[in-house]
Amino acid sequence: MSKPAPTTLGQAAPTAARSLAPDLARGIMLLLIALSHAPAFVDDWNTGPAALDAVAKFGKSLLADNQARxxxxFLFGYGLVQLLLRRQAKGEDWPPIRKLLRRRACWLIVIGFANAVLFVPIDIVAVYGLTLLVLAPLVRARASVLWWTxxxxxxxxxxxxAWQSVGAQTAPATIAQIMEPTLAAHLLANIPSWPANTVVSTLMVVPAMLAGVLAARRRLLDEPGHHLPLLRRIAFTGLALALLGRLPAALLAAGAWTPGSTAVRWTVAVAHDLTGYAGGIALAAAIGLAAARVARPGRLTTAVAALGQRSLTFYLFQAAVWVALFYPFTLSLHDDLGFAAALGIAIGVWALSVVLADAMRALGHRGPAELLLRRLTYRQRL
Incomplete structure (x- = not known):
């Protein structure tokens, strides 16, 4: 069995100021999450102009589906090492840090459960929590263990x-089909399926999460200027693989072609979802390259980074907006919009999030969800 890595990871001490690249990546990531989720709340994906809907489906499949997640x-795994390094810089040993990580994991599961019950059944927060609860020791495991796992x-x-994707190719299912007509029914509807969905989804996140741990040990996004050749290789290679592997599925989603057999459908789905791992990591690397060129962040960059600093808050904000806009007991837009219109709403919700996050930054307010999680994790008084 491999021995754990040394207690102190990496050579550089954590910097006092926040690094731009991780926050910027989290802010842009929320746009991809919105694009991925919004169409799930409309009944019919073909009610809008055919050409516009086809372009929207192509773009969502190529950029967001099974890549945004x-x-x-990846950024979640990266953040775990950042937390570990901060605690080590304060002189803490591994046992209390491990206990802290597991307490954080438990509260993430609670927050994710609340999100799934109160808002929408598309949740990643509890999946993060369960994965961290089970795999907390891997945050400091040797690199070889991380690579093999x-x-x-x-x-x-x-x-x-791929199994999920093959089913969606022929009969795309939307949450609109299972929306409850009343708030009371809605609050009860997602509880029975939540445990199984969370456990199954945990397997899907392990590869990218551990890649984030490996990247954080080298401080690829904290100090992108010191790792430009490696970031370029990751970004260009990963995005090229993602483009090649995801293009057939994107064309299929747009209706540009139809597979002739089940084997072809599976091949397309596997290629799409496998290269989604490469693409998601490569997008983070590309943002690191962009951040390395920013000598002084402009207004938009600062605002998007402010959103990234409050990513949990605005991930939950998105979920609340989907309920407010689409559910039968609220504005009930689920049967009024098509695919392209849903993506337009997603972009609008993200833009509003950027404005709100920047206003919070200017006023000196942290994200309420981040503040709550911190106080629960560190057992501070609420």
Missing amino acids: NMFV SGLTLVPATLLL
Whole structure:
């Protein structure tokens, strides 16, 4: 059995100021999450102009589906090492840090459960929590253990995603089809399926999360200027693989072609979902390259980074907006909009999030969800 890595990871001490790249990546990631989720709340994906809907489906499949989540999870793994380094810089040993990580994991599960019950059944927060609860020791495991664990879980994770994707190719299901007519029914509807959905989804996030741990040990996003050649290789290679592997599925989603057999459908799905891991990580690397060129962040960059600093708050904000806009007991827009219109709303919700986050930054307010999680994790008084 491999021994744990040394208690202190990396050579550089954590910097006092926040690094731009991780926050900027989280802010942009929320746009991809919105694009991925919004169409799930409309009844009919073909009610809008055919050409516009086809372009929207192509773009969502190529950029967001099973790629946004991997970028999200990669950044989550990255943040775990940042937390570990901060605690080590304060002189803490591994046992209390491990206890802290597991307490954080438990509260993430609680927050994710609340999100699934109160808002929408698309939740990643509890999945993060359960994964961290089970795999907390891997945050400091040797690199070889991380590589092997990531590689071994990549195969079943991809096959599980592909199984879902093959079903969606022929009969895309939307949450609109299972929306409850009343708030009371809504609050009860997602509880029975939540445990199984969370456990199954945990397998899907392990490969990208461990990649984030490996990247954080080298401080790829904290100090992107010191790692430009590696970031370029990751970004260009990963995005090229993602483009090649995801293009057939994107064309299929747009209706540009139809597979002739089940084998072809599975091949398309596996290629799409497997290269989604590469694409999600490559997008984070590309943002790191962009951040390395920013000598002084402009207004938009600062605002998007402010959103990234409050990513949990605005992930939950998105979920609340989907309920407010689409559910039968609220504005009930689920049967009024098509696919392209839903993506337009997603972009609008993200833009509003940027404005709100920047206003919070200017006023000196942290994200309420981040503040709550911190106080619960560190057992501070509420």
